[in-house]
Every structure is written in C-alpha cells, then in structure tokens.
Amino acid sequence: MAPAASPTAKDDESAEETALETARRQLKRAAAHLDVDPGVIERLNHPNQVHRVSVPLERDDGTTEVYTGYRAQHDSVRGPYKGGLRFHPDVTEDECIGLSMWMTWKCAVMDIPFGGGKGGIVVNPKDLSLDEKERLTRRFAEELRPFIGPTKDIPAPDMGTDAQTMAWFMDAYSMQEGQTQAGVVTGKPPVVGGSKGRDTAPGRSVAIVAREAIDYLGWDIEDTTVAVQGFGSVGAPAARLLDDYGATVVAVSDVNGAIYDPEGLDTHDVPTHEEEPEAVMKYDAPQKISNEELLELDVDVLIPAAIGNVLTAGNADDVQAELIVEGANGPTTSAASEIFEERGIQVVPDILANAGGVTVSYFEWLQDLNHRSWSLERVHDELETEMLRAWDAVREQVEAQDVTWRDAAYMVALERVSAAHEHRGLWP
Template sequence: MTTEYSAKVQNPYEIAKKQLEIAADYLGLESGIRKVLMHPARELTVSFPVQMDDGSIEVYTGFRIQHNLARGPAKGGIRYHSQVSLDEVRALSMWMTWKCAVVNIPFGGAKGGVIVDPKKLSKRELEHLTRRYTTEISLLIGPETDIPAPDVNTNSQTMAWIMDTYSMHKGYSVTAVVTGKPLNIGGAEGRNEATARGCQYIIREATKLKGMDLAKSTVVVQGFGNAGAIVARLLSEDSATIVGVSDSQGGIYNPKGLDVRAVMSFKGEHGTVVGFPGAQVVSNEALLELPCDILIPAALENQLNGDNAKRVKAKIIAEAANGPTNPDADKVFFERGIMVLPDILANAGGVTVSYFEWVQDLQSFFWTEAETNNRLQQIMVRSFNDVLRLAELHKVDMRTAAYILAVGRVAEATKTRGIYP
C-alpha cells in the first residue's frame, strides 16, 4: 500500500466505534460487554532516540496497541508514516480484532506505528529505528502474547530486524514473534501474495453471486503497492480487464485495459505508475469514479465518503485496504445496490496466512505454497458464505453482517471467559 494519507474527514477511531455500535445493536449486547469491546485492552506510547548517519540524534514517537485478547494472542501490523496517530492505531487494532474473528482464527487484534517518513531515512537509519522501537515495545510483543506483521511502509526486512532484535534479548531464535518474514528465517510460502489472493477468492464468490462473469469484468485498483499490484495481477490472470490503477503520485487509465505486468515493471523502474505509455493520467480522486465493474481501494483510510459514493460506477467494491469507506458512503452504496466486500473480510487473507506462518514456526514444520493457498481458499470462501447468510437474514449490507459475525464471536468469548477477577 503506497498511496499517501489524504486529509481525514472523520476520525478513524470514531468510525470504528460507530461500526461496533451498529453490530452491537443487532446483537442486543448488554452495556457492560459493549464497554469492554469499545476500549483497547492495552496502549503503549514510546518516545525513543535514534542516532542518524551524520551523528545527530532524532527522537521518534511510536505506539503499540492491543485491542482485545479474548480469543487469543494479539495480532496486527506495524506501519511507518509521518501521519500515524494514536486514534488511527486504536481504530486499526479494533479492526484487526474483527478481522481475525470474521475468518475465525484464534487471535485478538493489535496494531503498531511510528511517526516517521521512512523515505527520508537511509536503510541503516531505518534499521536503527526498527531495532530501538522493537526494544521499547518488547514489553508487549512475543509469540504467545502479540505477534506483529508488515503494514504501510514496512516489509519482510523490517520483520527480520524485529525478530532478530527480540531474539537477541532472549538469547535464542524466536521466529514466531513476527509474521511476514523472509522465507530463509521462518517465513511462509505464499505470505507475500496472501492479502491479494484472499481478496481474489472473495471477489470470485461475489461475482458469481451477482451473476457477473469475472473474465468479462473491468477493474480499477486504487493503490499499487503490495496488495493492490498483486490483486491486479491475479485478477488479470482470471482474465479480468484492469482499466485503471494508481499510486501516491497519481493514477493511469485505459478503457481498453492495462498490461499489469508491464505497469509493475514500469513502476519498478520509475517509482510510479504515472507516465505509463498509452494511458491517460487521472487523479486518485477521479480514479475512484471511473467506469468499471469492480473497484478495489487498496490504499488507506477514508477514500470513499458520502459525497463521492454517489458517483462511483462499480457494481462491487472490494476493500483491500483497511477502512477505505466511511459509514456515510456505506449507506449510499447499500441504497444503490452496490455490494461492498468489507475490509475485515476482503483483506483478511494476509492475517490468515500470518496465522499459518505462526503455526508453522511454532511447530518447525512448513507447508508448500499450494497447501497454503488451498487452506486460505477454504477459509475465505467459508467466511464469505458465513457473512452472506447473516446479510440475508438481517437484510443488511455485507459490512454490517461481517461485524455482526465478528463482534458476536468476540463477545461470546468474552462472556465465556468472564470478567477477571
């Protein structure tokens, strides 16, 4: 995910709480359980010094938040961005709780972040920052307590530094402390493509439900980072026509279709998709309103709102990003008959294969990529059908149904365990 943060129209934590309240009303949750689910279980804010290449010292602020631990250890990514905020991390940690619950894997939700523009740091400075941040949050993380993963502006190398730092403190290798690692130190086959592949599986089910032929469908992808670029490639392999893509510099559009692999090569050379031969330049905002059958927001939060939702032309919106649609837009899409495949379902492939990686690390027994993809497909298809049944039962949109399913599972676990002491 590479698209830059846009000005936030709504506080993401307020959105997350509003989404929880809607599901809680459908479930008839008592006020005490609502209060438990509304508040993060643990919040850690750290400020730490990093020595830069020129010998100067900078102080950075970072966060690690665990939202809920009722169903298992906390799980969630770490992002590096200049506009990371406490409320954003709170929202993301809550969304991770629901995401793990909707696909029924035994994790709670967590998230972390550091306020930094990583593009301004050298690789050595990034390593120093990562190792110091890891040391500061080592109070919370661990293979049985809280397992980080990559997110915005972090990757497998970042996870390797975290794993190594944590292991140095312990005195032995602890591969299961993070997921999304390189294969040679305990990573899982298929993890890099997992978010996109899970989204692909969900889109296949949705197009069948809507009576659409995926091979004849047109697709627009906002955000051409790891998730966006790979889902574009996977859908093109399903013979869908990718007509528009974008990154932080802007977007490109060709109604006749884009050669996704060529666009990926172009971005690798030039650092952006803008300027790709034979395509019109469009803004990220205009990209969302292009004619298409399937729209995939794969960038960041608050991209679709009550205003631009009226101009979206897609029949299906698949959220490869976290929180790209606010509640006002959800209402518009439901009224217009546009199916939104919510983030906690559509992009849950990443955390599902992270769970697979964690299990493999704990057992020191690894699967093939084919085994991983087969198990991922089973979980994604089952979860889609679980959500669809609730949507039809309650006559609600897929997001509300996904929240009813996820919040219900976490609430039941909380009630079963009881309130300590």
C-alpha cells in the same frame, strides 16, 4: 424561525472522524443487530492496554533524537494480540487503538485465534537512512519486549515497514531472549522464518472475494470489467489474479495517475510498484487519467487498493461501479458508505476482503511454532479454503438479516468475540 437543517452526510464527514471514533461507531452499529451482553460491548469499546514508549536514536551525524512509539492491545480473548507496526509521521495513540479494534474484528471474521493489536513510531521513514531505520527498529523492539512475544503479541509489517524491518525486529528480540524466536513477528523474509505467499496474500484474498461476489450477483466474470486504484502490494496481485480468472481489468493506477484501456490491460505486463516504482504512467496505454477519474469509471467492479478515505461524500454519487471490494484499509468514509447503501451499490468491506494478510500471517506463525515450512501451493490452497469459509459466514448473515456486507462482517466478528467473552467471563 425556520427549523435548523438536519446534518447531511457531507456535514458529518467534515468532522473528520478518527479511526477510534469510526471503530466505536461500527461496534455500536453491529451490536444493535445482535443480542449481546451490554457489558461485553462496553469492554470492547476500550483497549486492554496501550503502551507508549520513548525510542531514542543516534543519527548518522552523531546527534540523538527521541521518537514516540505506541503499541495498542485491544482484545486477547481469542488469542494473542496481532497487528502491524507502522513508521509514519501521523501515528497517534487514538489511531493505534482504533486500528487495533479493526484487527480484532478482522481476525474474528476469519475465525483465526488472534486478537487485535496495532502500533507504530511517529516518524517519517523517508527521513531515515537504512542504518538509522535499522537502529530505530531494534531499539523499538527492545522497548516493546516486555509486552510482546510469540504467545502474547505478534507484530507485522504496516505502512513504512516491510519484511526487512520485521527481520531486524525479530533478531533484536531473539538476541535478548537468548534463542531465535521467529514467531515473535510475521511478514518476515522466508529465509528467516517467513511464509511463502505472505507478500501477495492481501491482494490474493481481494481477488478471491471479488470472484465470489461476482458469482453471487449472477454475473459472468468474463463479461465483468474491473478498475483497480493502486498497483502495489495489494492492487497488483488482485488485478493479476482477476485477470487470470477471466475478468477484464480496464484501469490500474499508482500515485501519479492511472492508465485506462476499455478493451482491457495485460496486467502481467504492467510493472508493479515493487517491480519498478511509479512506472504505471510510463506504460503504453490508450488513455492516461487521474486517480480521481479512475474511481468514477463506468465499470462493474471498483477495487480501491491504495490509501484510505478515497471514496467520500464528495464523489460517492459519481461512482458508477455496482460492486466495490475494499483492498485498502478504510477506503470508504462513513458518509460514502451511507450513500452507497442508498444507491444499492454493494460494498465488500476491508476486514473481509484484504484479510488474506493476517490469515497468511497466522499460517506463518504456525510454521514458526512447528518449525516446518509450507509450500507456496499449500499456502494458496489453505488461504482459498479460509477465505471461502469466511465469505460463506458473512454471506449467510447478509441473507438472514438483510444487512449490508459491512454490517454482516462486523456482526459475524462481534458474535464470535462476544461469545468468547461470555464463556470466559469477567474475573475477579
């Protein structure tokens, strides 16, 4: 009898690894490179707490529906839990746990004093009126109130939520506390304690990291071509800043498709999703292509900044970019990562590249606690400093250990989290 064929990357991918399984696998892989107490690793495989709440909502027609909400709190050894709240029909407990683990690593790789949290409600926000969304948010804030707070757990916007959602959440929490508690959430409008520059921070950090990676590879940025999938809150600021740095952005996209100009697009002239929803394909450009074709363009740098799992075993062999900078969360599957490693394609991971969001959230939290707002210039300067510090830490690990950028980022994060656990110990 012939021996059974060994599983391939595509076979592995068909198993549809969950966010929690991915997070645990990444933890195991990083731990294999480090001398870390196995007991600490075992603790980090599990969240400290997961809260499941029922969130009743009176609909506009007078009927009542009850939604399920979650808040996963992974690790707080370095500071309060930090992470987004999403309104999405596919929210699950395991997803929240896995994403909260990623937030632990993201905060640690940036060396900011937060741990990882993530939560959400199982709901399609498109099915809610604005008034219903407000009532649902306020009730969710009340259900989570015993578990959150400015020094305990600090939510932020995520899929299906935004600055206005955070303003409602903060107001509901503050009313019950008897005083304004602006620091209970981040990502708020600046007029109620939000930070200038928070909305563009993830895209800005993507551009900064891409610039540093281009320089590290010895390329001239003015001779570098870039394709950006997603021209929204992450992709648009990243594309425009890279344009300002001198790179040639040849393609951008929205949900309907992509525009392509091999001579370069004027990214400041192309409307973002926020400026005019789904307007990219209406822009006058030489070529219109699909989102899938954008990923396979002959460019130097590819920035997937739309949704997760777009780079897979099915298209990884067709990607022509030599450098991938992850703008979205989890755009590259495990199988695709293995293929890129075999092909020598450099992949800078999301936990470093798009960490500008949580970093400026940290700045917002500091501003709220100190009741003193920062100028946009200061936010940009501080973000640049923090991103370069994190980049250098990961780069040093890449050079010292001869590992991928993803492994290096997780190693930096795990070293910091495990050191904190070892110093604090386990009690009782």
